[in-house]
Amino acid sequence: MIVDLANTTTSKVSRRIISLREQGGVIALGRVLTLVVVTKSGLEEEAIEAANLASCEHPCRIIVLADAGAVAPTRLDAQIRVGGDAGASEVIVLRGYGELAAESESLVAALLLPDAPIVVWWPHGAPDNACQTSIGRIAHRRITDSANEADPQRALANIRRTYQAGDTDLAWTRLTNWRIQLAAVLDQAGGSPITAVTVEGACDSPSTILLAAWLHRALNAPVTIVADPAGTGIRGVRLSRASGDIQLSRPGLTVAELTQPGQPTQRVSLPRRTLQACLAEELRRLDPDEVFGETVRSLGTATDHPDSPVIVTGSAGPGRDRDRSSLITV
Structure with a gap:
C-alpha cells in the first residue's frame, strides 16, 4: 500500500x-x-x-x-x-x-x-x-x-x-569476505613469516586502499598496491614469504582461486557483495566498528611520512605506470 x-x-x-x-x-x-x-x-x-x-x-x-x-x-x-x-x-x-x-x-x-x-x-x-x-x-x-x-x-x-x-x-563492508578468507589462510599457514604484500585492484577503488591498510596493520609488512585502471574492485592479493607465496585471486565476479606452496589450487566462493547484503551487515551491529576506525585512521601516512610502507604503482602491464602522487597511499 x-x-x-x-x-x-x-x-x-x-x-x-x-x-x-x-x-x-x-x-x-x-x-x-x-x-x-x-x-x-x-x-x-x-x-x-x-x-x-x-x-x-x-x-x-x-x-x-x-x-x-x-x-x-x-x-x-x-x-x-x-x-x-x-x-x-x-x-x-x-x-x-x-x-x-x-x-x-x-x-x-x-x-x-x-x-x-x-x-x-x-x-x-x-x-x-x-x-x-x-x-x-x-x-x-x-x-x-x-x-x-x-x-x-x-x-x-x-x-x-x-x-x-x-x-x-560500505567500501569497508564490501571487504568482509576478503578479510574472512585471508584471515583463515593466515591462521592455517605455517612456515616463514609474511615479508611483503601485493594488492591488485581498481585504481579508484576505496576498498582496495582499505584492504591494503588492513593487511599492513595486521602483518606489519610493506604493501604494494598494483592499480588496474581497466578493472573494477579487487582482483587479488599476494602474500610473499621465503617458503613460497600465497595468492588469492578473483579473475571473475564470483569465484576466487587460492594458491599455496605444495598444495593444489583451491576454488573459493567469493562473490561481489550486493548493496542489500552490505547494508544488512551494518544494521546487524550498533556498536562502533573499532577495526574500521583503526584502519581508516591509518590512511595517509605516505603524505605524512616520506618512507611510507605502502607503495602504489600502475598496472602490472608494461607502459601503464601511474604517478604515485595521483593516488591515495596508506
Missing part, C-alpha cells in the same frame, strides 16, 4: 501512520531501529529497495529524506509505504523543497521510533563531516559509501580526517 500526502507536515504524516495501523494493522511491530536515508530526489529507489530487503533481517522504520531542490518554493511532500511495498518495515519518503530540502533533525524528530537506535545512511553525497550533521549528531551509526562519490579517494581521505566512533563506510 502506498499513500501520498502532498504539501504536508511531519505531524500529519505521523497521524496518518497511526491511522493506517488502526485500520488494518499493516505496520510491522517489534522494529529494532530507525534507518534514516539521506539522498536526492530521483536517486532514492535503489536505496529503498536495499533497505526493504535488509529489513527482512532487521525490521525497522525507514525514513527517506530526498532533496527535491532548494530553489523551489518551500513545501514538503510525503509518501507512506506499508505492507508489500515496504518489506518487513514501513517506509516514509519525505521530499523537501526550498528550505526543507536540506537534511534536518526537525524533519524526522516526530517520526523516530521511541527508545530505538538511529542509523543514518548517505548512499550518495556523503557530508564533509557525518558526525556533525544535524541527523548525524543523534545517530548511533553513520554509514557512507565513498565508492559512490565523484572522487572516491578524496571521500575516503575525508572520512579519515573526520572519523568518529560510529562512522563506517
Whole structure:
C-alpha cells in the first residue's frame, strides 16, 4: 500500500501512520531501529529497495529524506509505504523543497521510533563531516559509501580526517569476505613469516586502499598496491614469504582461486557483495566498528611520512605506470 500526502507536515504524516495501523494493522511491530536515508530526489529507489530487503533481517522504520531542490518554493511532500511495498518495515519518503530540502533533525524528530537506535545512511553525497550533521549528531551509526562519490579517494581521505566512533563506510563492508578468507589462510599457514604484500585492484577503488591498510596493520609488512585502471574492485592479493607465496585471486565476479606452496589450487566462493547484503551487515551491529576506525585512521601516512610502507604503482602491464602522487597511499 502506498499513500501520498502532498504539501504536508511531519505531524500529519505521523497521524496518518497511526491511522493506517488502526485500520488494518499493516505496520510491522517489534522494529529494532530507525534507518534514516539521506539522498536526492530521483536517486532514492535503489536505496529503498536495499533497505526493504535488509529489513527482512532487521525490521525497522525507514525514513527517506530526498532533496527535491532548494530553489523551489518551500513545501514538503510525503509518501507512506506499508505492507508489500515496504518489506518487513514501513517506509516514509519525505521530499523537501526550498528550505526543507536540506537534511534536518526537525524533519524526522516526530517520526523516530521511541527508545530505538538511529542509523543514518548517505548512499550518495556523503557530508564533509557525518558526525556533525544535524541527523548525524543523534545517530548511533553513520554509514557512507565513498565508492559512490565523484572522487572516491578524496571521500575516503575525508572520512579519515573526520572519523568518529560510529562512522563506517560500505567500501569497508564490501571487504568482509576478503578479510574472512585471508584471515583463515593466515591462521592455517605455517612456515616463514609474511615479508611483503601485493594488492591488485581498481585504481579508484576505496576498498582496495582499505584492504591494503588492513593487511599492513595486521602483518606489519610493506604493501604494494598494483592499480588496474581497466578493472573494477579487487582482483587479488599476494602474500610473499621465503617458503613460497600465497595468492588469492578473483579473475571473475564470483569465484576466487587460492594458491599455496605444495598444495593444489583451491576454488573459493567469493562473490561481489550486493548493496542489500552490505547494508544488512551494518544494521546487524550498533556498536562502533573499532577495526574500521583503526584502519581508516591509518590512511595517509605516505603524505605524512616520506618512507611510507605502502607503495602504489600502475598496472602490472608494461607502459601503464601511474604517478604515485595521483593516488591515495596508506
